[in-house]
Amino acid sequence: MTFKFWGVRGSIPTPLTNDRLKRKISAIVQRMRPRDLESPSAREAFMADLPDWLFGTPGGNTTCLEVILSDGTHVLFDAGSGLRELSTARLQSDTGPNAYHLFFTHFHYDHLQGLPFFAPAYIPGYTVRFYSPVSGFEDIVRNQMRHPYFPVTMDGFMKGDLSFHELPTSGVIHIGTAVIRWRRVNHPGGAYAYRIEDNGRVLVFAPDVELSDREFERNESNRSFFGSVHSMVLDAQYTLGEAIEKYDWGHSSYSLDVDFAGGWRVRKLYLFHHEPLYEDRKLYRNLQAARWYAARSGHESLEVHMAVEGSVHRV
């Protein structure tokens, strides 16, 4: 299975501001030497050498992850503003699937605000199945699309074949070639993490979680959810200092994530749900620090990556 990040930012969409863009351009210009401009290949080489925080951005859209299973089934997790990017890309390419399964971790704005812009739901012939363990979630989803919050309703305008599937508070569901499980995690108002197992490969998606002793405990329930994981996409909104200051705000830090994923022997950790206040340079510094910490805290085999909008990964 593969997965693609369509939205990686936490809390609120965070477009690149003029000031932030100007700082990037200014830093690039300062690095240029006359020989970098001598030929097209010299210019290409110069750009290829630029650090990631300058040549690009991790992205400003809120949570949306697309998982493509080994049988080609498309499963989405959360409907943040990144869902609109997916929708636009599919309408332009005309090659996407005509069926989606969409699981919600919870219903904070940053995980729901892209849904009104999800074009496949409006088009007859498309199937969209929604899933959540939250009781009565169909009303939650339908009620956010009505006057005065949005000009059109789901009932009146979403002409695709939509259905809502309320999940038990814990359990298993089979979607295509995958077995998907979920569990409630520590987040204000509650949120769920999902474990997707497909063809022997395992992905855990936990975008909003304040990790606590409960998740670190070596018991059977944790082992069956966090054990034998190949890729883990995890809430890394803060630095450790800020996580302490913002105790009980519902998010984790990159260093705690390294301890957690390393402790559960995860192969690849993806830092996710980036803090809107952090500039790209700080996000990449956090990534560097997370890698440094993993290498020196007994977790050398843990690969640490940054979740970057538009990037595709194999589990």
Ligand SMILES: [Zn+2]
């Ligand atoms: Zn969130």
Ligand SMILES: [Zn+2]
């Ligand atoms: Zn949240």
